[in-house]
Amino acid sequence: MTSTALRTQLEIRPLVASFGAEITGVDISQPLSPETIAAIRRAWLDYQVVFFPEQHLGPDEQTAFTARFGELTAPSAILAPLDDKHQKVVEFDSRRQPEEYAKGTRHHGWHVDITFQATPPAGSVFNVVQLPKVGGATLFASAQAAYDILSEPIKRLIDGLVAVHDVGDLAQRSATISATGVWEDQQVDGRSIEHPVVAVHPETGRKGLYVNPQFTRYIKGLAPLESAALLDLLYDHTLQPENVIQYRWKQGGVGFWDNRAIWHRRVADFDPDETRIVHRVQLRGTRPVGPAAGTATPGGAP
Numbered sequence: 001m002t003s004t005a006l007r008t009q010l011e012i013r014p015l016v017a018s019f020g021a022e023i024t025g026v027d028i029s030q031p032l033s034p035e036t037i038a039a040i041r042r043a044w045l046d047y048q049v050v051f052f053p054e055q056h057l058g059p060d061e062q063t064a065f066t067a068r069f070g071e072l073t074a075p076s077a078i079l080a081p082l083d084d085k086h087q088k089v090v091e092f093d094s095r096r097q098p099e100e101y102a103k104g105t106r107h108h109g110w111h112v113d114i115t116f117q118a119t120p121p122a123g124s125v126f127n128v129v130q131l132p133k134v135g136g137a138t139l140f141a142s143a144q145a146a147y148d149i150l151s152e153p154i155k156r157l158i159d160g161l162v163a164v165h166d167v168g169d170l171a172q173r174s175a176t177i178s179a180t181g182v183w184e185d186q187q188v189d190g191r192s193i194e195h196p197v198v199a200v201h202p203e204t205g206r207k208g209l210y211v212n213p214q215f216t217r218y219i220k221g222l223a224p225l226e227s228a229a230l231l232d233l234l235y236d237h238t239l240q241p242e243n244v245i246q247y248r249w250k251q252g253g254v255g256f257w258d259n260r261a262i263w264h265r266r267v268a269d270f271d272p273d274e275t276r277i278v279h280r281v282q283l284r285g286t287r288p289v290g291p292a293a294g295t296a297t298p299g300g301a302p
Contacts, residue, residue: 012043018145020245021047029061037068049140049257056252057127059086066125066281073284094276107235109265111214116167122285126255130277135270137248141263144208146238160292161197165215196290208261
């Protein structure tokens with residue numbers, strides 16, 4: 001993949017060979033031409049996560065930009081919206097955010113957004129509102145690049161498997177949700193959902209691993225030791241350095257990642273006495289479908 005310049009002055013600069021790019025030469029707070037929207041969408045699909053430096057969006061501008069790429073979805077049931085006016089925006093504020101992951105665990109913090117529901121989001125737009133003086137980075141891993149470099153025997157093994165996902169301990173955070181209760185069809189009751197271990201991207205047809213350390217519990221049909229060993233193998237494989245980038249945000253930066261292709265995690269690389277605030281808006285997704293017949297499951301696990 002190489003840098004691309006359009007007549008719109010939009011420029012795409014790849015970050016590494018396998019995924020990730022910065023896009024400059026465009027003000028995403030303004031109305032964009034169909035040509036520019038199409039170019040950004042193509043870059044999003046090709047690079048899986050794209051970044052727009054120094055945009056300084058408000059929540060209305062962030063929502064409007066995201067809506068140019070599809071239908072917006074309400075926040076996860078374990079998170080409340082920003083306010084009554086911005087029902088599609090979630091705020092992550094380091095001063096109020098509880099610790100979400102057990103520190104010291106082998107794959108601490110890595111996740112794909114909301115795979116504990118039947119139709120996880122297709123993508124997320126992440127808007128940096130305030131950064132600490134130093135740090136505040138996010139790590140991203142490409143589950144598609146990881147699948148591509150698996151050996152053929154492992155690909156054949158996992159292409160037909162199904163995994164069980166649930167919200168786990170994060171359901172306890174539902175007590176912080178506003179009195180309106182659970183948002184849309186997203187559950188916090190601990191009900192399990194099944195997804196294929198390998199999902200076929202609905203727009204590109206590219207295969208990617210569709211398990212993650214935060215919400216995947218086990219692989220159906222395997223003994224507990226087999227399931228744990230295979231999941232750890234896939235996690236360790238995905239998190240090889242060549243599949244990971246660490247993005248160091250600058251004030252006003254915006255990230256747009258494909259939730260069907262990318263894992264991510266926050267980095268605790270800043271002084272806890274300082275503040276990191278980001279806003280997230282998400283696009284509605286579809287039910288993940290696997291490469292083998294029968295890996296798209298119609299309902300939750302019994």
